[in-house]
Amino acid sequence: MTTRLKAPDREACKRIGRSVRQRLEADPGIYKLPTDQAEIFAVGDFLNAAECQRFVDLIDKVARPSELHDSAYVAKFRTSYSGNFDREDPFVRSISRRIDDLLGIEPENGEPIQGQRYLPGQEFKPHNDWFYTDQEYWNLEKTRGGQRCWTAMAFLNTVEEGGHTHFVEVGASIEPKPGVLLIWNNATPDGLPNEGTLHAGTPVIAGEKYVLTKWYRTRRHD
Ligand SMILES: O=C(O)CCC(=O)C(=O)O
Ligand SMILES: [Fe+2]
Numbered sequence: 001m002t003t004r005l006k007a008p009d010r011e012a013c014k015r016i017g018r019s020v021r022q023r024l025e026a027d028p029g030i031y032k033l034p035t036d037q038a039e040i041f042a043v044g045d046f047l048n049a050a051e052c053q054r055f056v057d058l059i060d061k062v063a064r065p066s067e068l069h070d071s072a073y074v075a076k077f078r079t080s081y082s083g084n085f086d087r088e089d090p091f092v093r094s095i096s097r098r099i100d101d102l103l104g105i106e107p108e109n110g111e112p113i114q115g116q117r118y119l120p121g122q123e124f125k126p127h128n129d130w131f132y133t134d135q136e137y138w139n140l141e142k143t144r145g146g147q148r149c150w151t152a153m154a155f156l157n158t159v160e161e162g163g164h165t166h167f168v169e170v171g172a173s174i175e176p177k178p179g180v181l182l183i184w185n186n187a188t189p190d191g192l193p194n195e196g197t198l199h200a201g202t203p204v205i206a207g208e209k210y211v212l213t214k215w216y217r218t219r220r221h222d
Pocket of ligand 1: 124129153163164165166199200201202211213
Protein backbone atom coordinates (compact mmCIF):
# COMPACT_ATOMS: atom_id res chain seq x y z
CA MET A 1 0.00 0.00 0.00
CA THR A 2 1.35 3.45 -0.88
CA THR A 3 0.79 4.73 2.64
CA ARG A 4 3.14 2.13 3.98
CA LEU A 5 5.76 2.52 1.28
CA LYS A 6 6.03 6.28 1.59
CA ALA A 7 5.44 6.48 5.34
CA PRO A 8 6.39 10.13 5.87
CA ASP A 9 7.40 10.94 9.45
CA ARG A 10 8.17 7.30 10.08
CA GLU A 11 11.26 8.00 12.19
CA ALA A 12 9.42 10.55 14.29
CA CYS A 13 6.48 8.15 14.82
CA LYS A 14 8.94 5.52 15.93
CA ARG A 15 10.81 7.82 18.30
CA ILE A 16 7.70 9.33 19.89
CA GLY A 17 6.10 5.90 19.99
CA ARG A 18 9.00 4.56 22.02
CA SER A 19 9.11 7.43 24.50
CA VAL A 20 5.36 7.48 25.16
CA ARG A 21 5.22 3.68 25.44
CA GLN A 22 8.02 3.67 28.03
CA ARG A 23 6.34 6.40 30.02
CA LEU A 24 2.91 4.77 30.05
CA GLU A 25 4.23 1.28 30.75
CA ALA A 26 6.17 2.59 33.74
CA ASP A 27 3.00 3.96 35.34
CA PRO A 28 1.28 1.31 37.48
CA GLY A 29 -2.00 3.24 37.31
CA ILE A 30 -2.24 2.74 33.56
CA TYR A 31 -3.79 -0.36 32.02
CA LYS A 32 -2.54 -1.74 28.71
CA LEU A 33 -4.92 -3.75 26.55
CA PRO A 34 -3.61 -7.29 26.15
CA THR A 35 -3.17 -7.38 22.38
CA ASP A 36 -0.24 -7.46 19.98
CA GLN A 37 -2.09 -5.62 17.25
CA ALA A 38 -2.00 -2.10 18.65
CA GLU A 39 -0.73 -0.20 21.67
CA ILE A 40 -3.85 0.88 23.53
CA PHE A 41 -3.86 2.15 27.12
CA ALA A 42 -6.60 3.18 29.54
CA VAL A 43 -6.50 5.40 32.61
CA GLY A 44 -9.39 5.41 35.06
CA ASP A 45 -10.49 8.63 36.79
CA PHE A 46 -8.29 10.79 34.62
CA LEU A 47 -11.00 13.46 34.90
CA ASN A 48 -13.20 13.89 37.95
CA ALA A 49 -16.99 14.25 37.81
CA ALA A 50 -16.90 18.05 37.95
CA GLU A 51 -14.34 18.23 35.14
CA CYS A 52 -16.42 15.89 32.97
CA GLN A 53 -19.53 17.99 33.55
CA ARG A 54 -17.66 21.18 32.71
CA PHE A 55 -16.61 19.71 29.37
CA VAL A 56 -20.13 18.46 28.66
CA ASP A 57 -21.41 22.02 29.16
CA LEU A 58 -18.65 23.42 26.93
CA ILE A 59 -19.43 20.87 24.20
CA ASP A 60 -23.08 21.89 24.25
CA LYS A 61 -21.86 25.42 23.49
CA VAL A 62 -19.41 24.67 20.68
CA ALA A 63 -20.74 21.51 18.98
CA ARG A 64 -21.70 21.69 15.33
CA PRO A 65 -21.81 19.01 12.61
CA SER A 66 -18.44 17.25 12.49
CA GLU A 67 -16.06 18.09 9.70
CA LEU A 68 -13.68 15.60 8.20
CA HIS A 69 -11.30 16.10 5.36
CA ASP A 70 -13.40 14.73 2.56
CA SER A 71 -16.78 16.14 3.46
CA ALA A 72 -18.91 14.70 0.63
CA TYR A 73 -17.76 11.18 1.35
CA VAL A 74 -18.22 11.49 5.07
CA ALA A 75 -21.77 12.79 5.17
CA LYS A 76 -22.93 9.63 6.93
CA PHE A 77 -19.55 8.64 8.29
CA ARG A 78 -19.17 10.79 11.34
CA THR A 79 -22.60 11.94 12.30
CA SER A 80 -21.76 13.33 15.73
CA TYR A 81 -21.51 17.03 16.51
CA SER A 82 -18.08 18.36 17.30
CA GLY A 83 -16.24 21.55 18.06
CA ASN A 84 -12.94 23.00 19.17
CA PHE A 85 -12.72 24.61 22.56
CA ASP A 86 -11.25 28.01 23.19
CA ARG A 87 -7.53 27.29 23.48
CA GLU A 88 -7.06 30.22 25.85
CA ASP A 89 -9.69 29.02 28.34
CA PRO A 90 -7.65 28.30 31.51
CA PHE A 91 -9.67 25.19 32.32
CA VAL A 92 -9.23 23.70 28.84
CA ARG A 93 -5.53 24.62 28.94
CA SER A 94 -5.01 22.87 32.25
CA ILE A 95 -6.60 19.63 31.09
CA SER A 96 -4.79 19.80 27.77
CA ARG A 97 -1.55 20.20 29.67
CA ARG A 98 -2.43 17.28 31.94
CA ILE A 99 -2.78 15.04 28.88
CA ASP A 100 0.51 16.35 27.43
CA ASP A 101 2.27 15.58 30.73
CA LEU A 102 0.81 12.09 30.98
CA LEU A 103 2.07 11.20 27.51
CA GLY A 104 5.23 13.29 27.72
CA ILE A 105 4.74 14.75 24.24
CA GLU A 106 5.76 18.34 23.53
CA PRO A 107 2.65 20.51 24.01
CA GLU A 108 3.34 22.22 20.67
CA ASN A 109 2.75 18.90 18.88
CA GLY A 110 -0.83 18.67 20.16
CA GLU A 111 -3.87 19.67 18.17
CA PRO A 112 -6.48 21.67 20.10
CA ILE A 113 -8.74 19.41 22.17
CA GLN A 114 -11.90 18.61 20.28
CA GLY A 115 -15.26 17.80 21.87
CA GLN A 116 -17.93 15.56 20.40
CA ARG A 117 -21.55 14.83 21.20
CA TYR A 118 -23.47 11.86 19.80
CA LEU A 119 -27.24 11.66 20.00
CA PRO A 120 -29.21 8.44 19.47
CA GLY A 121 -28.42 7.02 16.03
CA GLN A 122 -25.20 9.00 15.69
CA GLU A 123 -21.88 7.26 15.26
CA PHE A 124 -18.34 7.49 13.92
CA LYS A 125 -17.81 4.63 11.51
CA PRO A 126 -14.59 2.56 11.52
CA HIS A 127 -11.63 4.76 10.66
CA ASN A 128 -7.99 5.38 11.40
CA ASP A 129 -6.86 8.59 13.03
CA TRP A 130 -3.58 8.66 11.08
CA PHE A 131 -3.50 10.56 7.83
CA TYR A 132 -3.54 8.83 4.47
CA THR A 133 -0.51 10.46 2.94
CA ASP A 134 -1.60 9.73 -0.62
CA GLN A 135 -4.65 11.96 -0.20
CA GLU A 136 -4.98 15.61 -1.20
CA TYR A 137 -5.33 16.83 2.41
CA TRP A 138 -1.83 15.59 3.23
CA ASN A 139 -0.32 18.47 1.23
CA LEU A 140 -1.64 20.77 3.93
CA GLU A 141 -1.21 18.47 6.94
CA LYS A 142 2.44 17.78 6.18
CA THR A 143 3.13 21.50 6.51
CA ARG A 144 1.32 21.84 9.82
CA GLY A 145 2.60 19.11 12.07
CA GLY A 146 2.74 16.04 9.87
CA GLN A 147 1.46 12.60 10.78
CA ARG A 148 -0.82 11.99 13.75
CA CYS A 149 1.13 9.69 16.03
CA TRP A 150 -0.92 9.37 19.24
CA THR A 151 -4.58 9.83 20.16
CA ALA A 152 -5.97 10.56 23.63
CA MET A 153 -9.73 10.34 24.10
CA ALA A 154 -11.77 10.79 27.28
CA PHE A 155 -15.31 9.65 28.00
CA LEU A 156 -17.28 12.36 29.76
CA ASN A 157 -20.57 10.71 30.66
CA THR A 158 -22.43 7.44 31.11
CA VAL A 159 -24.27 6.38 27.97
CA GLU A 160 -27.54 4.54 28.53
CA GLU A 161 -26.92 2.16 25.66
CA GLY A 162 -24.44 1.91 22.79
CA GLY A 163 -21.70 4.41 21.98
CA HIS A 164 -18.76 2.12 22.61
CA THR A 165 -15.30 2.69 21.21
CA HIS A 166 -14.81 -0.41 19.12
CA PHE A 167 -11.32 -1.40 17.98
CA VAL A 168 -12.39 -3.50 15.05
CA GLU A 169 -9.12 -5.34 14.33
CA VAL A 170 -8.22 -5.85 17.97
CA GLY A 171 -11.73 -7.02 18.79
CA ALA A 172 -12.10 -4.79 21.84
CA SER A 173 -15.24 -2.83 22.53
CA ILE A 174 -14.84 -0.27 25.29
CA GLU A 175 -17.89 0.92 27.12
CA PRO A 176 -17.94 4.63 27.94
CA LYS A 177 -17.19 5.31 31.58
CA PRO A 178 -16.92 8.95 32.65
CA GLY A 179 -13.41 10.13 33.42
CA VAL A 180 -11.65 7.27 31.61
CA LEU A 181 -8.93 8.32 29.19
CA LEU A 182 -8.03 6.01 26.30
CA ILE A 183 -4.65 6.50 24.68
CA TRP A 184 -3.33 4.74 21.62
CA ASN A 185 -0.38 4.78 19.29
CA ASN A 186 -1.59 5.20 15.73
CA ALA A 187 1.73 3.82 14.48
CA THR A 188 3.41 0.48 14.83
CA PRO A 189 6.58 0.29 16.95
CA ASP A 190 8.39 0.68 13.60
CA GLY A 191 6.71 4.01 12.93
CA LEU A 192 4.34 2.85 10.19
CA PRO A 193 0.60 3.61 10.15
CA ASN A 194 -0.97 0.78 12.15
CA GLU A 195 -4.01 -0.77 10.46
CA GLY A 196 -4.69 -2.49 13.79
CA THR A 197 -5.86 0.83 15.25
CA LEU A 198 -9.00 0.85 13.10
CA HIS A 199 -11.78 1.97 15.44
CA ALA A 200 -15.35 3.22 15.54
CA GLY A 201 -17.66 5.11 17.83
CA THR A 202 -20.58 2.68 17.63
CA PRO A 203 -24.09 4.14 17.32
CA VAL A 204 -25.62 5.55 20.46
CA ILE A 205 -28.83 3.62 21.04
CA ALA A 206 -30.20 5.45 24.07
CA GLY A 207 -29.00 8.54 25.89
CA GLU A 208 -26.17 10.78 24.69
CA LYS A 209 -22.43 10.37 24.49
CA TYR A 210 -19.87 13.08 25.12
CA VAL A 211 -16.15 12.63 24.48
CA LEU A 212 -13.09 14.75 24.04
CA THR A 213 -10.24 13.90 21.74
CA LYS A 214 -6.70 15.19 21.47
CA TRP A 215 -4.50 14.15 18.55
CA TYR A 216 -0.75 14.53 18.56
CA ARG A 217 1.44 15.22 15.55
CA THR A 218 5.05 14.30 14.98
CA ARG A 219 6.05 17.94 14.74
CA ARG A 220 4.81 21.34 15.88
CA HIS A 221 1.16 21.83 14.99
CA ASP A 222 -0.07 25.36 14.23
O1 LIG B 1 -16.38 8.36 19.97
C1 LIG B 1 -15.60 7.41 19.92
O2 LIG B 1 -15.74 6.43 20.65
C2 LIG B 1 -14.47 7.43 18.96
C3 LIG B 1 -14.05 8.83 18.58
C4 LIG B 1 -12.94 8.83 17.59
O3 LIG B 1 -12.60 7.84 17.04
C5 LIG B 1 -12.21 10.06 17.26
O4 LIG B 1 -12.58 11.13 17.76
O5 LIG B 1 -11.23 9.97 16.49
FE1 LIG C 1 -10.84 8.17 15.83
